[in-house]
Amino acid sequence: MPELPEVEVTRRALAPLVEGERVLAVIVRDRRLRWPVPARLASILRGQRVERLDRRGKYLLWRFAHGTLISHLGMSGSWRVHIGSAPPAGRHDHVDIAITGRRPSVLRLTDPRRFGALLWHPRRFGDAGRHPLLSRLGLEPFDPSFSADAVYRHTRGRRAAIKQVLLAGDLVVGVGNIYASETLFRARIDPRLAAHRLTAAHCERIVTAVRAVLAEAIDVGGSTLRDFVGADGAEGYFMLDAFVYGRGGMPCRVCGTPIRRIVQGSRATYFCPRCQTKGSPR
Numbered sequence: 548m549p550e551l552p553e554v555e556v557t558r559r560a561l562a563p564l565v566e567g568e569r570v571l572a573v574i575v576r577d578r579r580l581r582w583p584v585p586a587r588l589a590s591i592l593r594g595q596r597v598e599r600l601d602r603r604g605k606y607l608l609w610r611f612a613h614g615t616l617i618s619h620l621g622m623s624g625s626w627r628v629h630i631g632s633a634p635p636a637g638r639h640d641h642v643d644i645a646i647t648g649r650r651p652s653v654l655r656l657t658d659p660r661r662f663g664a665l666l667w668h669p670r671r672f673g674d675a676g677r678h679p680l681l682s683r684l685g686l687e688p689f690d691p692s693f694s695a696d697a698v699y700r701h702t703r704g705r706r707a708a709i710k711q712v713l714l715a716g717d718l719v720v721g722v723g724n725i726y727a728s729e730t731l732f733r734a735r736i737d738p739r740l741a742a743h744r745l746t747a748a749h750c751e752r753i754v755t756a757v758r759a760v761l762a763e764a765i766d767v768g769g770s771t772l773r774d775f776v777g778a779d780g781a782e783g784y785f786m787l788d789a790f791v792y793g794r795g796g797m798p799c800r801v802c803g804t805p806i807r808r809i810v811q812g813s814r815a816t817y818f819c820p821r822c823q824t825k826g827s828p829r
């Protein structure tokens with residue numbers, strides 16, 4: 548499933564190709580994504596200029612003067628770029644957007660499981676940030692508003708385990724299950740710690756660790772950028788060397804203690820019982 552780093556790498560791959568270019572044509576072969584693709588999408592976009600390609604959480608935001616195209620990759624979606632003409636569409640190639648450029652290209656949305664989305668938010672409805680899918684998202688991990696102070700304030704009164712609070716996405720977006728375990732290892736915090744017991748120092752370390760883990764994943768993805776602009780997409784997570792995730796029973800890379808695997812909210816959590824004692828419930 549594409550996570551924030553995959554979406555950010557997609558954005559970085561697509562932005563130089565699409566920003567400032569105009570839409571030549573849109574072909575919608577199958578409207579049945581998670582929500583129906585707007586029937587009039589081709590006439591809405593044709594001839595319009597992409598001003599900027601932004602990301603909010605796992606949503607790509609194609610900014611036009613007259614509105615925003617909101618795209619989500621769901622469980623299995625990807626955007627591929629074909630310079631010049633595109634090969635014949637396969638059965639999962641639901642949407643093509645042809646754009647101008649030094650050589651015109653075709654951006655193709657492929658989504659076998661069709662949990663992705665492609666929605667239009669007209670400018671007259673206000674900023675796309677007010678769209679119901681975006682308005683309740685947590686803070687952006689690299690935005691200065693995601694601060695130790697924000698984490699501290701958000702977690703007062705939250706008795707859920709810190710791992711669960713990070714996963715929930717209402718504090719900060721982009722911390723999926725793998726990244727939550729890795730973040731808490733780097734912050735040396737027990738994933739079972741009740742969130743309201745975090746100290747200011749814990750919160751500082753969480754902010755630093757979230758950014759480090761996501762930045763590393765984006766960097767790893769950036770090195771495979773070629774895959775996104777070619778015909779074959781990269782699959783799976785970008786994290787190459789996990790400290791704890793998926794390493795149950797194996798020695799901690801820092802202290803050698805066997806990594807523990809537990810289940811929290813039906814999701815696997817991995818941690819080092821020796822390194823992650825700060826704020827331990829014991």
Ligand SMILES: [Zn+2]
Binds near residue numbers: 801
């Ligand atoms: Zn350890």
